[in-house]
Amino acid sequence: MKKFRLGAMGLVALGIAAPAVAADLPAQSYKAPGIVAVSYDWSGLYVGLNGGGAWSHLCWTDTDITPGTPIPEGCHTASGGLVGGQIGYRFQSSSWVFGLEFQGDWSQLKSSNPSSLTAAATTNQTKIDGLGLLTGQVGYAWNNVLGYLKGGAAVTSDRYNGLLTGTNVVFDKASEARWGGTVGAGIEYSFAPNWSVGAEYDHLFMGNRSITMISTGTVAFGAPAGTFSRTDTIKQDADLATVHVNYRWGGPVIAKY
Numbered sequence: 392m393k394k395f396r397l398g399a400m401g402l403v404a405l406g407i408a409a410p411a412v413a414a415d416l417p418a419q420s421y422k423a424p425g426i427v428a429v430s431y432d433w434s435g436l437y438v439g440l441n442g443g444g445a446w447s448h449l450c451w452t453d454t455d456i457t458p459g460t461p462i463p464e465g466c467h468t469a470s471g472g473l474v475g476g477q478i479g480y481r482f483q484s485s486s487w488v489f490g491l492e493f494q495g496d497w498s499q500l501k502s503s504n505p506s507s508l509t510a511a512a513t514t515n516q517t518k519i520d521g522l523g524l525l526t527g528q529v530g531y532a533w534n535n536v537l538g539y540l541k542g543g544a545a546v547t548s549d550r551y552n553g554l555l556t557g558t559n560v561v562f563d564k565a566s567e568a569r570w571g572g573t574v575g576a577g578i579e580y581s582f583a584p585n586w587s588v589g590a591e592y593d594h595l596f597m598g599n600r601s602i603t604m605i606s607t608g609t610v611a612f613g614a615p616a617g618t619f620s621r622t623d624t625i626k627q628d629a630d631l632a633t634v635h636v637n638y639r640w641g642g643p644v645i646a647k648y
Contacts, residue, residue: 436479
Protein backbone atom coordinates (compact mmCIF):
# COMPACT_ATOMS: atom_id res chain seq x y z
CA MET A 392 0.00 0.00 0.00
CA LYS A 393 2.90 2.29 0.78
CA LYS A 394 4.42 1.56 -2.65
CA PHE A 395 1.12 2.42 -4.34
CA ARG A 396 0.92 5.80 -2.57
CA LEU A 397 4.52 6.61 -3.55
CA GLY A 398 3.78 5.72 -7.22
CA ALA A 399 0.67 7.86 -7.33
CA MET A 400 2.53 10.80 -5.85
CA GLY A 401 5.24 10.39 -8.51
CA LEU A 402 2.71 10.49 -11.35
CA VAL A 403 1.17 13.66 -9.94
CA ALA A 404 4.60 15.30 -9.75
CA LEU A 405 5.36 14.38 -13.37
CA GLY A 406 2.03 15.82 -14.50
CA ILE A 407 2.81 19.12 -12.78
CA ALA A 408 6.35 19.29 -14.15
CA ALA A 409 5.52 18.40 -17.77
CA PRO A 410 3.99 21.79 -18.81
CA ALA A 411 6.93 23.63 -17.27
CA VAL A 412 9.41 21.48 -19.21
CA ALA A 413 7.44 21.94 -22.43
CA ALA A 414 7.45 25.71 -21.93
CA ASP A 415 11.26 25.64 -21.71
CA LEU A 416 11.66 23.74 -25.05
CA PRO A 417 12.27 25.83 -28.24
CA ALA A 418 9.23 26.34 -30.48
CA GLN A 419 9.13 24.06 -33.50
CA SER A 420 9.11 26.14 -36.72
CA TYR A 421 6.87 25.20 -39.69
CA LYS A 422 8.40 25.55 -43.10
CA ALA A 423 5.87 26.42 -45.79
CA PRO A 424 6.32 24.92 -49.27
CA GLY A 425 8.61 26.94 -51.58
CA ILE A 426 7.14 29.32 -54.13
CA VAL A 427 6.82 27.72 -57.55
CA ALA A 428 8.69 29.54 -60.34
CA VAL A 429 7.40 28.67 -63.80
CA SER A 430 10.01 28.54 -66.57
CA TYR A 431 8.87 28.48 -70.20
CA ASP A 432 10.90 26.33 -72.59
CA TRP A 433 11.00 27.55 -76.23
CA SER A 434 12.45 24.29 -77.54
CA GLY A 435 10.56 22.39 -80.22
CA LEU A 436 9.18 22.34 -83.75
CA TYR A 437 6.74 25.11 -84.68
CA VAL A 438 4.59 26.20 -87.61
CA GLY A 439 2.65 29.40 -88.09
CA LEU A 440 1.18 32.15 -90.23
CA ASN A 441 2.42 35.67 -90.88
CA GLY A 442 1.22 38.82 -92.58
CA GLY A 443 2.19 42.45 -92.99
CA GLY A 444 3.72 44.88 -95.44
CA ALA A 445 6.88 45.19 -97.52
CA TRP A 446 8.82 47.83 -99.45
CA SER A 447 11.35 47.06 -102.19
CA HIS A 448 13.54 49.81 -103.66
CA LEU A 449 14.78 49.23 -107.23
CA CYS A 450 16.99 51.31 -109.52
CA TRP A 451 17.30 50.58 -113.27
CA THR A 452 20.45 51.41 -115.29
CA ASP A 453 20.79 50.68 -119.02
CA THR A 454 24.15 49.15 -119.96
CA ASP A 455 23.87 48.35 -123.69
CA ILE A 456 23.04 51.57 -125.57
CA THR A 457 26.45 53.12 -124.84
CA PRO A 458 28.73 50.26 -123.70
CA GLY A 459 30.98 51.32 -120.87
CA THR A 460 28.78 54.32 -120.08
CA PRO A 461 25.73 53.16 -118.08
CA ILE A 462 22.62 55.34 -118.38
CA PRO A 463 20.50 55.61 -115.20
CA GLU A 464 16.80 55.16 -115.97
CA GLY A 465 15.47 56.03 -112.52
CA CYS A 466 14.28 54.36 -109.32
CA HIS A 467 11.00 53.36 -107.70
CA THR A 468 9.78 51.61 -104.54
CA ALA A 469 7.45 48.65 -104.99
CA SER A 470 5.23 48.34 -101.93
CA GLY A 471 2.22 46.33 -100.81
CA GLY A 472 0.99 43.58 -98.55
CA LEU A 473 2.17 40.02 -98.02
CA VAL A 474 0.86 36.89 -96.32
CA GLY A 475 2.37 33.46 -95.81
CA GLY A 476 3.67 30.94 -93.34
CA GLN A 477 6.76 29.72 -91.53
CA ILE A 478 8.14 26.50 -90.12
CA GLY A 479 11.10 26.18 -87.80
CA TYR A 480 12.82 24.50 -84.89
CA ARG A 481 14.25 26.06 -81.71
CA PHE A 482 16.50 24.72 -78.95
CA GLN A 483 16.81 26.46 -75.58
CA SER A 484 19.89 26.23 -73.36
CA SER A 485 19.56 28.16 -70.10
CA SER A 486 18.08 31.49 -71.28
CA TRP A 487 19.62 31.32 -74.77
CA VAL A 488 17.54 30.13 -77.70
CA PHE A 489 18.90 28.95 -81.06
CA GLY A 490 16.79 28.18 -84.12
CA LEU A 491 16.41 27.62 -87.84
CA GLU A 492 13.39 28.87 -89.82
CA PHE A 493 11.97 28.92 -93.35
CA GLN A 494 9.42 31.60 -94.25
CA GLY A 495 7.51 31.85 -97.53
CA ASP A 496 5.10 34.62 -98.55
CA TRP A 497 2.83 35.64 -101.39
CA SER A 498 3.16 39.37 -102.03
CA GLN A 499 1.62 42.15 -104.09
CA LEU A 500 4.48 44.65 -104.39
CA LYS A 501 4.26 46.90 -107.43
CA SER A 502 5.56 50.28 -108.61
CA SER A 503 6.98 52.11 -111.63
CA ASN A 504 8.79 55.26 -112.78
CA PRO A 505 9.18 57.10 -116.09
CA SER A 506 12.37 56.01 -117.87
CA SER A 507 14.94 58.63 -118.85
CA LEU A 508 16.40 56.30 -121.48
CA THR A 509 14.49 57.03 -124.71
CA ALA A 510 12.93 59.98 -126.46
CA ALA A 511 9.63 58.06 -126.56
CA ALA A 512 7.64 58.13 -123.31
CA THR A 513 8.28 54.79 -121.57
CA THR A 514 7.89 53.50 -118.04
CA ASN A 515 9.79 50.86 -116.08
CA GLN A 516 7.61 48.69 -113.84
CA THR A 517 8.48 46.10 -111.18
CA LYS A 518 6.20 43.48 -109.63
CA ILE A 519 7.25 41.17 -106.76
CA ASP A 520 4.76 38.35 -106.27
CA GLY A 521 6.61 36.18 -103.76
CA LEU A 522 9.57 35.94 -101.40
CA GLY A 523 11.25 33.47 -99.09
CA LEU A 524 13.68 33.57 -96.15
CA LEU A 525 15.91 30.77 -94.82
CA THR A 526 17.48 32.00 -91.60
CA GLY A 527 19.24 31.06 -88.40
CA GLN A 528 18.16 32.64 -85.10
CA VAL A 529 19.90 33.55 -81.83
CA GLY A 530 17.66 34.78 -79.03
CA TYR A 531 17.37 35.41 -75.30
CA ALA A 532 14.29 34.37 -73.31
CA TRP A 533 12.75 36.07 -70.31
CA ASN A 534 10.48 33.18 -69.38
CA ASN A 535 7.63 33.39 -71.96
CA VAL A 536 9.04 36.46 -73.78
CA LEU A 537 11.67 35.88 -76.48
CA GLY A 538 13.79 38.48 -78.24
CA TYR A 539 15.92 37.34 -81.18
CA LEU A 540 18.18 38.27 -84.08
CA LYS A 541 18.17 36.39 -87.38
CA GLY A 542 20.14 36.21 -90.60
CA GLY A 543 20.53 34.09 -93.71
CA ALA A 544 19.41 33.80 -97.32
CA ALA A 545 16.53 35.53 -99.12
CA VAL A 546 14.85 35.03 -102.50
CA THR A 547 12.33 37.20 -104.36
CA SER A 548 10.20 36.43 -107.42
CA ASP A 549 10.58 39.54 -109.60
CA ARG A 550 8.89 40.57 -112.84
CA TYR A 551 10.05 43.54 -114.92
CA ASN A 552 8.02 45.31 -117.62
CA GLY A 553 8.73 48.14 -120.01
CA LEU A 554 5.51 50.05 -120.70
CA LEU A 555 4.43 52.65 -123.23
CA THR A 556 3.51 55.57 -120.99
CA GLY A 557 -0.14 56.50 -121.23
CA THR A 558 -1.36 53.24 -122.77
CA ASN A 559 0.53 50.83 -120.42
CA VAL A 560 1.19 48.49 -123.37
CA VAL A 561 4.09 46.15 -122.47
CA PHE A 562 6.88 46.39 -125.07
CA ASP A 563 9.53 44.30 -123.27
CA LYS A 564 9.72 42.16 -120.14
CA ALA A 565 11.79 39.79 -118.02
CA SER A 566 11.47 37.77 -114.82
CA GLU A 567 13.80 36.12 -112.34
CA ALA A 568 14.16 34.43 -108.96
CA ARG A 569 16.68 36.71 -107.28
CA TRP A 570 18.80 35.46 -104.36
CA GLY A 571 20.36 37.64 -101.71
CA GLY A 572 20.86 37.95 -97.96
CA THR A 573 18.77 39.10 -95.02
CA VAL A 574 19.12 40.25 -91.42
CA GLY A 575 16.30 40.90 -88.99
CA ALA A 576 15.06 41.08 -85.42
CA GLY A 577 11.88 40.15 -83.60
CA ILE A 578 10.13 39.74 -80.30
CA GLU A 579 7.70 36.94 -79.45
CA TYR A 580 5.29 36.39 -76.56
CA SER A 581 3.82 33.05 -75.53
CA PHE A 582 0.23 33.56 -74.36
CA ALA A 583 -0.54 29.83 -73.89
CA PRO A 584 1.59 26.68 -73.37
CA ASN A 585 1.94 26.04 -77.12
CA TRP A 586 0.89 29.35 -78.73
CA SER A 587 2.87 32.53 -79.33
CA VAL A 588 2.51 35.81 -81.21
CA GLY A 589 5.28 38.13 -82.32
CA ALA A 590 6.39 41.07 -84.45
CA GLU A 591 9.40 41.03 -86.77
CA TYR A 592 11.40 43.35 -89.04
CA ASP A 593 13.71 42.13 -91.83
CA HIS A 594 15.98 43.87 -94.32
CA LEU A 595 16.85 42.11 -97.58
CA PHE A 596 20.08 42.79 -99.48
CA MET A 597 19.30 41.66 -103.04
CA GLY A 598 22.27 43.29 -104.83
CA ASN A 599 22.70 44.13 -108.53
CA ARG A 600 21.64 41.88 -111.38
CA SER A 601 22.12 42.23 -115.15
CA ILE A 602 18.69 41.65 -116.70
CA THR A 603 18.06 40.99 -120.39
CA MET A 604 14.70 42.40 -121.42
CA ILE A 605 12.87 40.52 -124.19
CA SER A 606 10.63 42.24 -126.75
CA THR A 607 6.90 41.49 -126.83
CA GLY A 608 6.67 42.50 -130.51
CA THR A 609 5.08 45.91 -130.00
CA VAL A 610 5.09 47.68 -133.40
CA ALA A 611 6.18 51.00 -131.93
CA PHE A 612 9.62 49.56 -131.08
CA GLY A 613 10.08 47.32 -134.11
CA ALA A 614 11.80 44.34 -132.39
CA PRO A 615 10.15 40.99 -133.16
CA ALA A 616 8.53 39.18 -130.25
CA GLY A 617 10.95 37.03 -128.27
CA THR A 618 14.08 38.88 -129.39
CA PHE A 619 16.55 41.04 -127.47
CA SER A 620 15.28 44.48 -126.43
CA ARG A 621 17.78 45.93 -123.92
CA THR A 622 20.03 45.07 -120.97
CA ASP A 623 19.55 46.75 -117.59
CA THR A 624 21.41 46.42 -114.31
CA ILE A 625 18.73 46.49 -111.61
CA LYS A 626 19.68 47.11 -107.99
CA GLN A 627 17.25 45.93 -105.32
CA ASP A 628 16.78 45.86 -101.57
CA ALA A 629 13.65 45.34 -99.46
CA ASP A 630 12.19 45.77 -95.98
CA LEU A 631 9.53 43.57 -94.35
CA ALA A 632 7.39 44.28 -91.28
CA THR A 633 5.28 41.30 -90.23
CA VAL A 634 3.22 39.83 -87.39
CA HIS A 635 3.61 36.08 -86.69
CA VAL A 636 1.41 33.54 -84.89
CA ASN A 637 3.04 30.16 -84.09
CA TYR A 638 1.98 26.79 -82.68
CA ARG A 639 4.78 24.74 -81.11
CA TRP A 640 5.29 21.07 -80.26
CA GLY A 641 7.70 20.13 -77.44
CA GLY A 642 9.47 22.23 -74.84
CA PRO A 643 7.09 21.90 -71.83
CA VAL A 644 6.51 24.54 -69.18
CA ILE A 645 8.77 23.53 -66.27
CA ALA A 646 7.90 24.20 -62.59
CA LYS A 647 10.92 24.94 -60.38
CA TYR A 648 10.92 24.97 -56.54
